[in-house]
Amino acid sequence: MNVLVTGGCGYIGSHAALRLLEDGHAVTVVDDLTRGHKQVIEILKPLGDVRFVQDDLGRGDPIAHVMRQRSIDLVMHFGALAYVGESVEQPLRYYRKNTASSLGLLEAMEEAGVSKIVFSSTCATYGKPPKRYVPIPESCPQKPINPYGRSKLMVEQMLLDHAHAKKQRDETFACTMLRYFNVAGSDRKGRIGEDHDPETHLIPIALEVALGQRPHITIFGTDYDTEDGTCIRDYVHVEDLIDAHIEAMQQLDANELHTFNVGIGRGYSVREVIDAAATVTGKKIKVIEGDRRPGDPPTLFNNPKRINSELGWEAKIADLETIIDSAWQWRKQNPHGYG
Numbered sequence: 001m002n003v004l005v006t007g008g009c010g011y012i013g014s015h016a017a018l019r020l021l022e023d024g025h026a027v028t029v030v031d032d033l034t035r036g037h038k039q040v041i042e043i044l045k046p047l048g049d050v051r052f053v054q055d056d057l058g059r060g061d062p063i064a065h066v067m068r069q070r071s072i073d074l075v076m077h078f079g080a081l082a083y084v085g086e087s088v089e090q091p092l093r094y095y096r097k098n099t100a101s102s103l104g105l106l107e108a109m110e111e112a113g114v115s116k117i118v119f120s121s122t123c124a125t126y127g128k129p130p131k132r133y134v135p136i137p138e139s140c141p142q143k144p145i146n147p148y149g150r151s152k153l154m155v156e157q158m159l160l161d162h163a164h165a166k167k168q169r170d171e172t173f174a175c176t177m178l179r180y181f182n183v184a185g186s187d188r189k190g191r192i193g194e195d196h197d198p199e200t201h202l203i204p205i206a207l208e209v210a211l212g213q214r215p216h217i218t219i220f221g222t223d224y225d226t227e228d229g230t231c232i233r234d235y236v237h238v239e240d241l242i243d244a245h246i247e248a249m250q251q252l253d254a255n256e257l258h259t260f261n262v263g264i265g266r267g268y269s270v271r272e273v274i275d276a277a278a279t280v281t282g283k284k285i286k287v288i289e290g291d292r293r294p295g296d297p298p299t300l301f302n303n304p305k306r307i308n309s310e311l312g313w314e315a316k317i318a319d320l321e322t323i324i325d326s327a328w329q330w331r332k333q334n335p336h337g338y339g
């Protein structure tokens with residue numbers, strides 16, 4: 001297939017582009033390089049037919065032109081900002097980059113006659129689910145508690161409205177929305193990895209402490225209503241997450257609409273993650289107990305029933321240490337990320 005990958009120079013998008021190329025698909029990466037790394041394209045080039053376009057998705061016309069030129073069959077839409085804390089401080093930036101840019105992308109698809117999309121949504125759209133909804137099924141009410149979650153929920157709503165209107169007009173539009181839990185780890189062949197600037201995610205920060213690049217890690221809140229008082233999250237390996245995209249792409253038929261949560265179905269606390277990082281790296285990781293971070297829900301983990309039964313997807317890597325080890329191997333080889 002001819003696949004357009006938005007945000008293909010970013011962490012998750014680059015793993016998708018790599019896998020698509022390995023599977024023999026032609027890939028067009030669109031990335032504005034706000035946070036992506038152009039070096040990724042050089043790594044991808046020897047793997048197959050990849051073309052890079054540096055542009056902003058919000059500018060519909062040039063993107064439609066690229067779609068026509070490359071005869072795009074399907075869009076995988078990763079391009080977004082994804083820091084909960086930053087979204088609380090700079091909400092407009094999130095509505096611009098996540099919501100408005102997705103509108104531009106949909107308009108470009110409409111103009112170019114591209115009718116299939118796999119959209120990266122997030123379990124942050126669930127907000128702080130009532131206890132009876134944890135583990136979280138797709139039917140959990142969506143009440144995001146931060147602008148990041150709201151910026152993504154708006155895109156889900158846009159996709160649903162657009163799909164409905166297309167159906168009324170007997171036109172084709174098919175979409176799978178994947179609501180990710182916490183994505184972690186990296187390509188186990190060590191070719192690409194996770195490199196954010198600024199870095200705010202738990203596992204990479206723990207690894208930076210292990211590398212001696214930071215003096216300590218701060219636990220954001222130790223007074224949550226959880227077993228050890230720290231937040232619980234569901235960590236899914238990035239390669240498993242990409243498997244879910246490949247399945248979604250292959251199984252998506254005309255006029256279908258699907259929503260799946262992607263998470264392994266088990267939660268780990270912040271303390272458990274830091275302990276596992278210390279075990280994997282063999283280094284002491286100094287911890288400071290700090291205040292809660294605004295916008296953080298206490299417990300989020302998936303109920304994977306729907307994705308297991310309907311998409312036939314199951315996480316192959318459910319073990320936290322294996323997930324952290326893949327991130328560690330890349331980071332050890334690339335202590336300053338892509339440089």
Ligand code: UFG
Pocket residue numbers: 082083084122123124180181182183200201202203205217218219220221231232233270293296300
């Ligand atoms: N945490 C710390 N110290 C740190 C960094 C993180 O205690 O230095 C804690 C956070 O407070 C949170 C947990 O570790 O409880 C995980 O935090 P991350 O920043 O790694 O990830 P988030 O859960 O905030 O967000 C991630 C993605 C979002 C996605 C969300 C879904 O960044 O895009 O998972 O759960 F929506």
